[in-house]
Amino acid sequence: xxxxxxxxxxxxxxxxxxxxxxxxxxxxxxxxxxxxxxxxxxxxxxxxxxxxxxxxxxxxxxxxxxxxxxxxxxxxxxxxxxxxxxxxxxxxxxxxxxxxxxxxxxxxxxxxxxxxxxxxxxxxxxxxxxxxxxxxxxxxxxxxxxxxxxxxxxxxxxxxxxxxxxxxxxxxxxxxxxxxxxxxxxxxxxxxxxxxxxxxxxxxxxxxxxxxxxxxxxxxxxxxxxxxxxxxxxxxxxxxxxxxxxxxxxxxxxxxxxxxxxxxxxxxxxxxxxxxxxxxxxxxxxxxxxxxxxxxxxxxxxxxxxxxxxxxxxxxxxxxxxxxxxxxxxxxxxxxxxxxxxxxxxxxxxxxxxxxxxxxxxxxxxxxxxxxxxxxxxxxxxxxxxxxxxxxxxxxxxxxxxxxxxxxxxxxxxxxxxxxxxxxxxxxxxxxxxxxxxxxxxxxxxxxxxxxxxxxxxxxxxxxxxxxxxxxxxxxxxxxxxxxxxxxxxxxxxxxxxxx
Numbered sequence: 001x002x003x004x005x006x007x008x009x010x011x012x013x014x015x016x017x018x019x020x021x022x023x024x025x026x027x028x029x030x031x032x033x034x035x036x037x038x039x040x041x042x043x044x045x046x047x048x049x050x051x052x053x054x055x056x057x058x059x060x061x062x063x064x065x066x067x068x069x070x071x072x073x074x075x076x077x078x079x080x081x082x083x084x085x086x087x088x089x090x091x092x093x094x095x096x097x098x099x100x101x102x103x104x105x106x107x108x109x110x111x112x113x114x115x116x117x118x119x120x121x122x123x124x125x126x127x128x129x130x131x132x133x134x135x136x137x138x139x140x141x142x143x144x145x146x147x148x149x150x151x152x153x154x155x156x157x158x159x160x161x162x163x164x165x166x167x168x169x170x171x172x173x174x175x176x177x178x179x180x181x182x183x184x185x186x187x188x189x190x191x192x193x194x195x196x197x198x199x200x201x202x203x204x205x206x207x208x209x210x211x212x213x214x215x216x217x218x219x220x221x222x223x224x225x226x227x228x229x230x231x232x233x234x235x236x237x238x239x240x241x242x243x244x245x246x247x248x249x250x251x252x253x254x255x256x257x258x259x260x261x262x263x264x265x266x267x268x269x270x271x272x273x274x275x276x277x278x279x280x281x282x283x284x285x286x287x288x289x290x291x292x293x294x295x296x297x298x299x300x301x302x303x304x305x306x307x308x309x310x311x312x313x314x315x316x317x318x319x320x321x322x323x324x325x326x327x328x329x330x331x332x333x334x335x336x337x338x339x340x341x342x343x344x345x346x347x348x349x350x351x352x353x354x355x356x357x358x359x360x361x362x363x364x365x366x367x368x369x370x371x372x373x374x375x376x377x378x379x380x381x382x383x384x385x386x387x388x389x390x391x392x393x394x395x396x397x398x399x400x401x402x403x404x405x406x407x408x409x410x411x412x413x414x415x416x417x418x419x420x421x422x423x424x425x426x427x428x429x430x431x432x433x434x435x436x437x438x439x440x441x442x443x444x445x446x447x448x449x450x451x452x453x454x455x456x457x458x459x460x461x462x463x464x465x466x467x468x469x470x471x472x473x474x475x476x477x478x479x480x481x482x483x484x485x486x487x488x489x490x491x492x493x494x495x496x497x498x499x500x
Contacts, residue, residue, distance in 0.1 A: 005263040006030055007452060008251050010236045011270035013041020014438050015428025017219045018070065019268045019445035020228050026453030030228040031262065032220075033253050035235040038213070039220045041270070042398055042429075043438055045213025045340075048391045051347050052340040053304050055395050057317055057331055058212040059085065059205040062439035066446060071206070074219050080206045081337055086314050090330075091150055091321040093380060098319065100151070113146075120144030135485065138169035154321045158328040159353050160401075160485060161298065167485040209339045212438075231255065238281045239267055241421050248421045252281075266452050267421075268445070270428040272297070272397055273413055280421075288416045291409035295433055296401035299356040299394070302331070303372035304349045306388040309334070311381065312346040318381075325375050326360075328353050345388070350376065356396050365392040400433045404489040409433075414461065425451065427460060440464065 006029030009016045016032060017039065023030045038044050046053040060080070062068050072080075089096040094108035106114050121144035129137040135156065140148040153164050160167060208214040220230045237259065238252035250263040269276045277284050277292035284292075318330045327350045334346035341347050350372045354360045363371070369390030377384045400406070410433050417424055425448040426432050428441040436444070440463055447458035 008264040012039040022449035040216035045211030120146040135167035270431040291412040298399040
């Protein structure tokens with residue numbers, strides 16, 4: 001039987017705060033502890049000198065009705081903007097429509113290069129690459145080497161930090177299923193308006209006027225208003241368990257006032273599942289700790305540059321496929337919401353995908369601002385000398401990494417937690433080491449709250465991207481959640497952050 005100690009929630013990102021809010025809805029006591037000094041996790045809105053930055057770009061679109069209802073319960077309708085979705089690909093001085101448009105692509109490539117791409121496609125169909133077990137071979141077999149190198153290779157290598165011929169092909173198969181050069185051309189020639197059948201193709205989306213952090217700041221206020229507590233700057237340093245009773249009994253938290261232990265009937269954890277294992281007292285068995293230590297993460301940093309409004313562009317972001325630049329994607333915060341920027345200027349966020357503590361991660365802020373400014377000027381997106389100032393935001397553990405061992409590692413941890421501490425409930429992207437979108441992270445939290453409050457038996461591990469979100473998703477023990485590649489097992493810490 002549960003006592004009267006309530007639930008401790010570790011982490012105040014979308015999953016953690018959703019869990020807290022839902023527990024209170026069900027009449028359960030809850031305390032939230034967040035190690036950072038702001039709420040929202042990767043969905044925070046960073047503020048610097050009156051500028052607001054959305055870390056990663058968050059389109060509020062979902063086919064999960066209870067998540068949609070939640071958003072509008074937290075924020076009134078007038079706090080949402082309806083924004084047009086626009087993204088393009090930058091490659092060698094030209095901007096390509098995304099999804100691809102045949103006329104636009106032909107004009108940008110030029111007739112000669114377009115003919116070369118068609119010839120390359122023909123060669124690939126006649127003589128496909130022998131090895132299609134990796135991303136590079138699989139995609140070039142279906143599009144030809146030239147189109148693959150323009151539209152797939154460089155950006156993929158920037159995001160995941162390794163050569164495309166080391167990424168497994170099954171990711172390409174699920175991400176690009178049923179797409180070939182012929183279907184791409186047909187889709188480009190015969191576009192359908194307002195395509196909501198695939199998430200990446202939605203043409204408009206909701207967006208909180210002051211950024212996604214507005215949602216989670218308000219949610220934290222509501223949690224406290226309803227009787228819960230949210231403590232930022234408070235790290236959970238230990239999760240205590242009783243091996244005989246096979247239960248977690250409480251947590252030790254550390255803040256500026258010192259260290260104290262808080263009892264708990266349940267623990268909902270959105271902290272990285274590897275950190276959760278390391279926090280257990282007494283420690284988990286060696287095999288479980290080894291599995292946790294073997295999980296890896298991809299990190300990124302944003303360099304936000306303030307420029308005159310004339311250098312704005314209509315896109316929410318531009319994918320930079322140009323191999324001459326290290327930047328992977330450029331946000332235009334003014335296109336997300338005019339409330340993020342100041343009159344007469346906009347702010348461009350250059351995103352660099354890195355590994356924590358690699359050379360770029362350690363580079364001083366001023367040097368990163370200078371580097372990003374030089375890249376933006378070299379790409380021709382701004383006039384030299386027009387950048388007024390810049391800010392750097394580092395985001396560790398932005399994406400779980402899926403190497404060849406990750407699934408076994410997660411299975412080992414998951415099975416042991418379920419058996420030895422069933423009142424510890426992992427939720428969310430890092431909490432489950434699962435590449436979920438914000439809405440699916442929230443859904444895992446909603447189901448965990450129902451399990452605690454009503455003794456429900458929801459399996460949160462089956463929450464996945466529905467089949468109509470992307471081409472094909474089959475909820476199972478062996479999915480990453482959202483489209484993400486299974487990478488070769490290797491020493492990720494020493495992997496190059498970028499390939500140029």
